[in-house]
Amino acid sequence: MNSFNLTTYLTSNLNIDEKEISSIVENCKIKKVKKEQFLLREDQHCNHTFFVEKGLLRQFSIDEKGKEHILSFAPENWFVTDRQSAYFDKPSAYYIQALEDSQVVIIDENFVQLLSKKIPAFSDFNNKLLHNHIRHLQNRINLLLSAVAEDRYLQFIKMYPDILLRVPQTMVASYLGITPESLSRVRKELAQKNFKS
Amino acid sequence: MNSFNLTTYLTSNLNIDEKEISSIVENCKIKKVKKEQFLLREDQHCNHTFFVEKGLLRQFSIDEKGKEHILSFAPENWFVTDRQSAYFDKPSAYYIQALEDSQVVIIDENFVQLLSKKIPAFSDFNNKLLHNHIRHLQNRINLLLSAVAEDRYLQFIKMYPDILLRVPQTMVASYLGITPESLSRVRKELAQKNFKS
DNA sequence: TTAGGTTCTTATCATACATCAATGCAGAGG
DNA sequence: CCTCTGCATTGATGTATGATAAGAACCTAA
Numbered sequence: 001m002n003s004f005n006l007t008t009y010l011t012s013n014l015n016i017d018e019k020e021i022s023s024i025v026e027n028c029k030i031k032k033v034k035k036e037q038f039l040l041r042e043d044q045h046c047n048h049t050f051f052v053e054k055g056l057l058r059q060f061s062i063d064e065k066g067k068e069h070i071l072s073f074a075p076e077n078w079f080v081t082d083r084q085s086a087y088f089d090k091p092s093a094y095y096i097q098a099l100e101d102s103q104v105v106i107i108d109e110n111f112v113q114l115l116s117k118k119i120p121a122f123s124d125f126n127n128k129l130l131h132n133h134i135r136h137l138q139n140r141i142n143l144l145l146s147a148v149a150e151d152r153y154l155q156f157i158k159m160y161p162d163i164l165l166r167v168p169q170t171m172v173a174s175y176l177g178i179t180p181e182s183l184s185r186v187r188k189e190l191a192q193k194n195f196k197s
Numbered sequence: 198m199n200s201f202n203l204t205t206y207l208t209s210n211l212n213i214d215e216k217e218i219s220s221i222v223e224n225c226k227i228k229k230v231k232k233e234q235f236l237l238r239e240d241q242h243c244n245h246t247f248f249v250e251k252g253l254l255r256q257f258s259i260d261e262k263g264k265e266h267i268l269s270f271a272p273e274n275w276f277v278t279d280r281q282s283a284y285f286d287k288p289s290a291y292y293i294q295a296l297e298d299s300q301v302v303i304i305d306e307n308f309v310q311l312l313s314k315k316i317p318a319f320s321d322f323n324n325k326l327l328h329n330h331i332r333h334l335q336n337r338i339n340l341l342l343s344a345v346a347e348d349r350y351l352q353f354i355k356m357y358p359d360i361l362l363r364v365p366q367t368m369v370a371s372y373l374g375i376t377p378e379s380l381s382r383v384r385k386e387l388a389q390k391n392f393k394s
Numbered sequence: 395t396t397a398g399g400t401t402c403t404t405a406t407c408a409t410a411c412a413t414c415a416a417t418g419c420a421g422a423g424g
Numbered sequence: 425c426c427t428c429t430g431c432a433t434t435g436a437t438g439t440a441t442g443a444t445a446a447g448a449a450c451c452t453a454a
Contacts, residue, residue: 063343071338084335087328093339116324123320127313130327131284137334138281141268142290144341145374146260149411168431177342182411184433346441365401379441381403396454403448410441418433424426 003030005053006105009077016121024115024122029106033098040096046085048106052078055102056166060174061094070175073099073163079129081109099167144177150186152176200227202250203302206274213318221312221319226303230295237293243282245303249275252299253363257371258291267372270296270360276326278306296364341374347383349373 003025010021030053033039039057040046050057057074059082071094074080085092086109116123143152153176157164164172173183200222207218227250230236236254237243247254254271256279268291271277282289283306313320340349350373354361361369370380 061339061343067343069339069342071335083328084332087325088332117317120314127324127327128284130324130331131280134327134330134334135281135285137331137338138268141334141337141341142258142260142266144338145266146258146262146264170431179412180432181413181434185411188433367401376442377402378404378443382441385403397452398454399450399452401448401450404446406444408441408443411438412440413438414436416434416436419431420429421431422427422429424428 003028003053003105005077006051009051014121014125016119020119025105027111028108030103031106032103033101035098035101038095038097039104040082040092040094042093042095043091044085045089046082046092046094046096047109049079049081049086049109049112050074050096051105051107052076052080053103053105055098055100055104056163057096057102057104058099058167058171059094059096068174069177070171073160073167073175075163075166083130083133099171149176149178149182150190152178153183153186153190200225200248200250200302202274203248206248211318211322213316217316222302224308225305227300228303229300230298232295232298235292235294236301237279237289237291239290239292240288241282242286243279243289243291243293244306246276246278246283246306246309247271247293248302248304249273249277250300250302252295252297252301253360254293254299254301255296255364255368256291256293265371266374267368270357270364270368270372272360272363280327280330296368346373346375346379347387349375350380350383350387 006028007021007025010024011018014021031039033055039050042062052074054076056076057078057080058070059072059074059080060068060070062068072080080096082092082094082096084090085094112126116126143155147155153172156172156176169183169187170180173180176183178186203225204218204222207221208215211218228236230252236247239259249271251273253273254275254277255267256269256271256277257265257267259265269277277293279289279291279293281287282291309323313323340352344352350369353369353373366380366384367377370377373380375383
């Protein structure tokens, strides 16, 4: 079992015994996925949380017009899941797909619940993840409500400089809620501005 | 102490002794606020959760151009807080303001933490609130990414028919991320459509 | 009742962004 | 090496929504 990243991540974020941590990690499965492969599809029940050991995932939805909308990217050391589906046990409205050949740790939802009950520190940790998630979502809403394409892009660069380099532009556009063409133009204008100044 | 709504709300959502519930409620303060009055302002630390007994609140931000963006409405039986500020103990980026004369229960953040530690059922309850919050935020992002003004408005009507009638149109527009003028147009077009069919 | 402030509507014009279509370009695979 | 395919760019055009301004409708309070 090779889940080095998860172990170190938990060790530095969970204030419990190393042995206990490895016993947690032992209980999880590792899965390798090829680029393009899906870990979750719409209408499926999402019963796990994925922790990205290596690679890059995306979570997205498809609207009635068939257009994709990216909710989040998940690079190394990120957790991704459809909490809505996992927690309320409902069919998911989202897809989770690999953008690169990846390796993920699959953590069972029941197992998460169990750990939360048994280990207070884990419950706290989980709580923190939830709060971080909320923080992130709220900032995004704020951005969508207030900022024009250019500002959204600039913010994206600042927050996810690494991801910017790893995904096709069309996906960044989808994340920002604009078309690839618009993003291309925004980039052009920015380049010109920077050149002048 | 008159916090009837919170008591019944907790009773039907928290699987614990009624006595324990009233001991919880006893520990909270009641506050009456007049219309327009603020419960939280930008840069303040938000140390409480508000539960709306009576009335209606709004949570909003103000961007660099001075424009207001409504993140959420909170009518009776809703909790509202800036989790970001409360949990991470940072100055808030938001305002919370009464849209009607209201009565709220003020629940101290420390008290929430304490209860979570002491009463597992309360911790579960809190967890559920967090998940609901996330669900709500995600749906909103999806809507902002995919839907045009008209669809956003229709969705709003469906989800919050009560709130629609209680707040000025300009605030609905702010929630939807469009101008009041645009909303007026959208409404006009919808009215014409409905008249024809 | 009038007066004065909001809020809502309406109209015109401006603009950001979408859409559609063509071309360029680079990496993958034969 | 060449071709194929997907992605980025660019231009022309359309459209939804924003900005501004003015008037209408509505409330509230004197």
